[in-house]
Amino acid sequence: MNIGIIGGGAVGLLFAAYYGEQHNVVVYCKRKEQAQKITTEGIKLKYEDNYLVVPVSGKGTMEDLKLQELIIIAVKQHQLESLLPLLRTLPRHIPLLFIQNGMGHVSILQSMLQKSIFVGTIEHGAVRMGDRAVSHNGIGKTNIAVFKGGSTVINTFPLLENPLFPVVFNHDYLEMLEAKLIANAVINPLTTLFRVKNGELITNPSYYEIFKQLYHEILKCFPKWDNHYIDDIIKICVNTSKNTSSMLKDMTEGRKTEIEAILGYIVDKGKKESVDIPVARFVYRAIIGMEIERGIRAK
Amino acid sequence: MNIGIIGGGAVGLLFAAYYGEQHNVVVYCKRKEQAQKITTEGIKLKYEDNYLVVPVSGKGTMEDLKLQELIIIAVKQHQLESLLPLLRTLPRHIPLLFIQNGMGHVSILQSMLQKSIFVGTIEHGAVRMGDRAVSHNGIGKTNIAVFKGGSTVINTFPLLENPLFPVVFNHDYLEMLEAKLIANAVINPLTTLFRVKNGELITNPSYYEIFKQLYHEILKCFPKWDNHYIDDIIKICVNTSKNTSSMLKDMTEGRKTEIEAILGYIVDKGKKESVDIPVARFVYRAIIGMEIERGIRAK
Missing domain, CATH: 3.40.50.720 (NAD(P)-binding Rossmann-like Domain)
Structure with a gap:
């Protein structure tokens, strides 16, 4: 073929x-x-x-x-x-x-x-x-x-x-894409903000609190998903514990990250549907700020 | 004397x-x-x-x-x-x-x-x-x-x-201490999280959004203070724009930070008074997580 x-x-x-x-x-x-x-x-x-x-x-x-x-x-x-x-x-x-x-x-x-x-x-x-x-x-x-x-x-x-x-x-393509989106939205921006490998999000008890906080907030935008999906995301962090997330890699190497496609999409969804997700907005802005700081994105 | x-x-x-x-x-x-x-x-x-x-x-x-x-x-x-x-x-x-x-x-x-x-x-x-x-x-x-x-x-x-x-x-000692506390609670943890000098919080438009977001949330715990106090905190950032905050310095040099005395106090206050301050909790946990990551604090 x-x-x-x-x-x-x-x-x-x-x-x-x-x-x-x-x-x-x-x-x-x-x-x-x-x-x-x-x-x-x-x-x-x-x-x-x-x-x-x-x-x-x-x-x-x-x-x-x-x-x-x-x-x-x-x-x-x-x-x-x-x-x-x-x-x-x-x-x-x-x-x-x-x-x-x-x-x-x-x-x-x-x-x-x-x-x-x-x-x-x-x-x-x-x-x-x-x-x-x-x-x-x-x-x-x-x-x-x-x-x-x-x-x-x-x-x-x-x-x-x-x-x-x-x-x-x-x-179900929608379920498939949402699963990936939610996992990416938790793992990628947090590893980038803290500049840590994937595993640190669950082995560091304070980062793990944040991980859960962001997950539960994001889920407010995806009411069909239940709280147990977090177990799958934890498994991803275990299986990729020594990996550097693609977003952290992009940031470190001076490339534009996928923050807009991932957390930006969720922040927009929250705005359109009037769901208050302050922590997601905070993390989104943090990554954008890091891009600006590094000259990857214009002010 | x-x-x-x-x-x-x-x-x-x-x-x-x-x-x-x-x-x-x-x-x-x-x-x-x-x-x-x-x-x-x-x-x-x-x-x-x-x-x-x-x-x-x-x-x-x-x-x-x-x-x-x-x-x-x-x-x-x-x-x-x-x-x-x-x-x-x-x-x-x-x-x-x-x-x-x-x-x-x-x-x-x-x-x-x-x-x-x-x-x-x-x-x-x-x-x-x-x-x-x-x-x-x-x-x-x-x-x-x-x-x-x-x-x-x-x-x-x-x-x-x-x-x-x-x-x-x-x-008024209470007003005096609160003024310092609120300014410290915004400037110190954010500069530490992003590892930037004080001025970056207001010159980087996305960090500045975060600065305002955290300020307005903290103010929910201090209802006597009005929104204009943010102008004083902005002035502090202008006057100390090239300074490294004491918290960032403590973190970089492997010393315990004052996060408990500053944002920890506010997070406790929020809990006691049932004021929801998710972003403040997020930032508090982020600094604690950074201390754990660096071995400054036990898991």
Whole structure:
């Protein structure tokens, strides 16, 4: 199957490596040097002490995107908008998979004319180690759900038979995205504010109080979710205790974080629905303030 | 006049230097080496590019404390408790001045049998530069009020005629302490959480939103104060914009902060009076968490 992946970040390269083993993969990158390097050297995948090189193509132009049979959009939510005009020109029969964090892109996807649209969430830990190398630090799942096209289109989605990269289907895309959003909204901003690894949020008793405080406040915006979901988020912190969250990594490395897509979405939701969430607003502003302080965001 | 100062920190040394120019001052220190150094070398006071050496005595024992005509207690609030048994043995006629941050010591002072008790708040910027040296980085006021003894005892308090060290009398000790507490409760924990200098709280628009959010929440516990007091706190941030707050300094240097005396007092007040102050609780827990993370406080 011809699969196009837009985005040469950690997630894009991880997908390229695992799908590239069984499919014909092209990675579409912003920088032509990266594209060229991927074409000539392939993706280098590191897992524990193993290295694997997977030959895939890189493209610095989006011209032949319309030849793909599935397109995976692996850019951050705040980079999605600039991509939309291009995606709207694609033949309607090409299925798209969006794997952004947050929920902000849901309203965007509703206006797209594509026949089948999937959304996904990713639980892997992955760090880009250069233009063509990615280190797979934590095995998670890739959760996929049908956003548009009816329940049967899920059968058209290419499965992988690799235990290191399991793909799991979900029936309810909204529940799937909300689960990921709530977990991200608690773990990412707090680890960034305190500049700690994920595990510290539950081993430090005072940070853990804060963790619960923020969780219960956020839940006021998601009344369908019950208090027990916190146990799943605690498990994520246990399983990724030594990981640096993606938001803390973005902040430390001077990149714009996904705070708008994650906590910004919830703060907006609170405002629209008149739910008072002062701590969520505080944490949201703290991360924005840190971005301003570091010159990542304009005043 | 014989003046005893308990505490050889930045504030104790600053008082010793300025009062030592016109009075007979003894500094009571925990460490005998510090006491000896003060006796043999005097207090070295740095102000801008000027250095002044003021001869005063240092004592490593509290034996002759009862010979003093005024005792200034310049230890932190959390160090006060261990000092109380000693203070209770002093002749009742010796006036005491307490210059702790916070309000927690007010209930302690109520049980003391001394005839005259003063409380004070300090606006100076001062940094200890060693056992006997202090740098006076910001000129502020010393505010004094009578806590016990009647309004006329204020006349017994020794004035100084030094424009670098103005002493101002206040009629209402509660108002005076609350003013300092509220300002400290906003500036100190936020600068510590974000690890920024005081000015950043008002020049960074997102931190400034947080500054206002925390201020307005704290004010719910102090209904007599009005919204305009925030202008005074903003002025403090302007005047001390390049200063590192004492709490951030304590945290960075691995010392216990005054969070309990400052925000802890307000969180307790909120609990007792059933005033909901989630952001104040969040910030309080954040600082406690930072202390735990750094091993300054036990889990």
